[in-house]
Each structure stands twice: as structure tokens, then as C-alpha cells.
Amino acid sequence: MDQSPSLNGLSCPTPLIDHPAVLMAHGGGGRMTQRLLEQVFFPAFRNPLLDQRHDGAVFEAGGARFAFTTDSYVVRPLFFPGGDIGTLAVNGTVNDLAMCGARPLFLSAGFVLEEGLPIDTLRRVVQSMSTATAAAGVRLVTGDTKVVDRGKGDGVYVNTAGIGVVEHAARVGPASVQPGDVILLSGDLGRHGIAIMAAREGLELETTIESDCAALAEPALALFAAGLDVHCLRDLTRGGLASALIEIAEATKLEMEIQESTIPVPEQVQGVCELLGFDPLYVASEGRFIAILPAAQAERALAVLHAHSVTTDARKIGEVREGSPLVMLRSRIGSTRIVDMLSGEQLPRIC
């Protein structure tokens, strides 16, 4: 009697996509976020720069090329091992510029403060931003502060926008990815997401897991300085490695094959994931990225990355090839499976 009806929506524990109201999953960086963008935002603002659908827009003006990007930060809790909303707000936007191949120059900051937020808490966030901007070699040059009523706003939300300058001729983005390219991963996966979760849920761990939150501009730009033909860069924030690769596969119509055995996941992150049923491939990192470039340049690129402290553990994890526009994971025992995009995020509000 099984009539095999459409399984659409049945196999998935997250809500239907065409929901009449905003759901937490719309902010998770997965399929629901994509649909919201495609159904609401992209049609309204269609233009060639927005249609790049990269981490930022790259434009020419005054004879130079610039990148422009923005992110809002609503992470809970505001402070967590390895960082806080301030470090995240600086590094996240610095990294989006770096992923466009740009040298970060200037940041703006927009603060939405909740009435009753202790000034000392705000000072700590601002101090973190100051330290992070100095470390990343970027200057915060303009800003805005709004206050909302007590009970709204969760203490503080921060938006940063950033401008960077592109000092090389490469077009960095999915459009440049070629069959035969290799996929390099800059380090271990998942510490940011698990650090946030442990802090939020009061998880008792043997040793504290610290967020990997860090600025990635130096190692990313070193690849260009070394004359390498970097085709695409992508940081592994909301949705993790899996979502980043799926987006590139779908944009390029190429297959990404990655080797499970080559992907480093810290033992503790692995342990928490097994305990809670999370998949580390989808857990956010805030100081990790992938670089896609010609296979012949892999060794040179890895040598460049290994010279920077935040990417000492960089390695090759896979390659790009003709095929279906999806991500294949080859397991330790040689079997392969398709890596699907999640509807939402395993853990909301991690950035």
C-alpha cells in the first residue's frame, strides 16, 4: 500500500521552506537562508555585483578595484572562550574581504544597544574590537549607535561593513574555479561552533574548547603575493565546510570530492558532535577557509600557508572535477556519499 508519495519535506526534520513567517532556520546559512535570499532579496535588488553572490562585492572605481562587504552579529552569549561578539564582528568582516582577495582597509560599525546594557560590557566589546582591528591592520573609521527598549536586542547587536582594495588582477570567486583544481583547507574544523554551544548550554568539558576566531587576511593575501593563481576562497562560517563547498559546487556546476581522512577535526569537537548528533562538516569555524587553485600549485600554496601561524595545519582535502554539481565525501573505508545542504543550522546564532 506504500504509494511512495513525494518525500519532499518528509525526510527533513526542519520546517517547510515556503513558510509565511521568518524562522530561526532562515538565519542558519543553509537551504532556508538561500531560499529567503532567492525569493525576497535577490529579485528586489538584481544587479551584476550582487549577482556575484560571493562573500562581498568587488567593484572598480577611480582606476582601482575594491571589495565591499557587510555582516551583522547576533551571537549568544556575547562572550565565549576564544573571543566575543567584538572580535567576531571585526574578524568576520575582515575575512569576508580577504575571501574576495582584498586587503582590508576600513571598517564601519553599527551598534544596536539594549537599554540597561552595562556600560562596562559595552566597553569590553569595544575593547575587543579595538584589539582585533589593530591585529588585522584595519581601521574603524565610521560608526553609529542606536538604543532599543529593554527586553529587545539581547544586550548588543553589531554590524560591521568593510572596504578592501584588490591589489592583483585575479578574479576570485566561484566563476574562476576549474576542473582539476585542488581544494585546500586551512586548519581544523568546528571549534567556533562547539565553543559557542558549550558556553551557551553550560556544557562541562574536560578542557575548554576555544573558538578559532581569527583574521585570515595575511595568509590569504600571501597566496596572491606568491604569484599563485587562486581561483576561489571561502571562509567556513555559518553552515561550515559542507555548506561552503555545496554553494561553490552549485555555482560552478562542478563536483567537489573531498577525502574524509584528510579533514582534521579536534578530538574534543568530534566527541561533542558524537554526543549531540552534530556533523563536524556543518559546524562553523570563524578562522578557517578553503582555497581552490590549480593542482600544480598545491605544494607551493601549502608552503605559503604553513608559514603563517593561523594556517600551519593547512592541507589538501579534495579536488574539483566535471560531474554533478554536488559534494562527494570519500570515507576512510573508500565508500562515497553525497553531502547535502542542511535546511538551517545545527545551532542557531553562532555569529
Add this chain to the structure above:
Amino acid sequence: MDQSPSLNGLSCPTPLIDHPAVLMAHGGGGRMTQRLLEQVFFPAFRNPLLDQRHDGAVFEAGGARFAFTTDSYVVRPLFFPGGDIGTLAVNGTVNDLAMCGARPLFLSAGFVLEEGLPIDTLRRVVQSMSTATAAAGVRLVTGDTKVVDRGKGDGVYVNTAGIGVVEHAARVGPASVQPGDVILLSGDLGRHGIAIMAAREGLELETTIESDCAALAEPALALFAAGLDVHCLRDLTRGGLASALIEIAEATKLEMEIQESTIPVPEQVQGVCELLGFDPLYVASEGRFIAILPAAQAERALAVLHAHSVTTDARKIGEVREGSPLVMLRSRIGSTRIVDMLSGEQLPRIC
């Protein structure tokens, strides 16, 4: 027995400034906002561009000059006569660029959405932004969407940042203001603030007051195109005309004298202000600005402004002179009074 103690803090109905927590008044654009910036933000990020303390930062890169600015929008209600949070978010940032003397090029948008927000409401906001970007000749090229839990966020907060190009040699800002300059006002005062208040409080008015929210780049840039030596431009948002002039007076250490009889306030705005004890000089407009330039160019500047629909009612309202760094209002009967900066805003969350 009157010992005439310090009246500091007694004459003012708003809270003390060095409060240990964030108050609504910190977001009002008045003295409390200034103190928050001076005590928390400026010391942490000190750099020459931020220290311009203008509506945006102007920088040189690649042989050209650019302006960069940001604002977050938390207006309540989201929709009001004459506009909504979307039109405000586009025009507000377009206008901050124009006030830097820049031609607006690109906007970013960061949305913080509340779980449960009807998608149709979001669509309306996005559509308004689309219409406003087209009208202002600016492109929205990059964005971000976050979702926060139900009960937080008031439906939607929007941040926009903007980049514009400065296509003339003028240095626009308080530092260029000279004694002998005149102060031009681009139109009537206070419709935005009163429209918001009427919508929020369900005020029954004979005719609906519509917000003056509008893009100001065209008339502002026409002044430069006409070869006029524009010294300073400032839009009259949070804190209104009074706060804008006081900020310029304090930055320049010059006295601003304005004539009450020359300042147009719509009869209905005047009526609501009298009823509720508001002073129209402090009520926000979102489509009005002041231009400060040499007295000898006043007539030509007014002729330029009168050719643009949003500034047909522009007029001279005062002049800049040596004296104390404050704003003097000369009344209809010839008496003068000092215009003080408010601690907060008469009406919170108007933008």
C-alpha cells in the same frame, strides 16, 4: 538662603550622563550620545578618519576620494505615513554620503530579523528599499541576514553602509566653516519626527502628517557642480536642526546665529509640538539639510536648490561669526537665546 548651588543636572529632566548602563537617551543623538561616543568609542578606535566626526569618513585610495558611512535603523513603527524602515535605511545612508559631498555609489544591507516576522512584511520593506535605491541612483551590492529569537528585534532592524565617490576638490565638514559664512536650510522642519510620533501613538490629526524622508544627493551635489564653495553640509536627523548646528558650533568654535522668523515649520507640526511641549528645532527631519557657504554665494546656492523638487523651499536662516561656540536664536521680536543641546531625544527610535 538660596545658595545657588551648581544647577548641573537639576535643570534637566533627563538622567545623569555617567550612568553605568545604557539608557534610551544614549541613542537620541544629543548630549548623552556624544558622551557615549567620547567615553567609549572614540578612545578605543582613535584615528584621523574617525576623528573627522562627520556623517561619514572620507579617504583616498587608488588616486580617488571616497566617502564611507553607516547607520542602523530601529524605527518604530516599521511603516509610517511617507515611508518605512526600508526607505529610511536607504535615504539615511545616501544622505550621509551626500553630506560628505560624495556621489553615492553602493550600499550594503544587514538585516536582523525577528523569528515570526511575516515574510510579506519583509517583502514590503525590501521593496521599499529597492524603490528608494533606484530613485537615489545607488546600487545595493552586498548584504547579510540574521535571525533572532521571537520577542527580540522588533520585527526587523536594518543596517546600511554606503560608499560614495567625491568628484570635486572641496573638503566638506566643520573644519572648512568660516566666519562670515551663511547657513541655508533646505526646507521645512519636523515632519519626520511628528509623523513617527503620530503613527506610534495613534494621534488623531485633521490631516495626516507625512514624513519628509527623501534622498538629498541630487540637490547637494548640484551645489558642487555649480562651482560653489560648499564648506559644510549636515542633514537634520536625530536631534534636529538645533543639534546639527550645536555640533558644528562646538567643532568649529564659532557662533551660529539663526533667525527664528526664517525657519519654516508646518502649521500642523507646530500645533502638535505646542500640544506636547516639543520644540520643532529638535524634531528630526529625514529629508532636510543645512548648507554652510560664503555669504557672497548665498543667492546662487539658493537658485541651485530651488531647481530641485526636494529643496524648492530652501532659504537663508542665519550666519556664522566669531564668538562663543554656541547657537544663538534671534526671536521674532528681536530677543536672543542660546539653543542648548538636549541630553537625549524628545522622542526615541525615530530612525
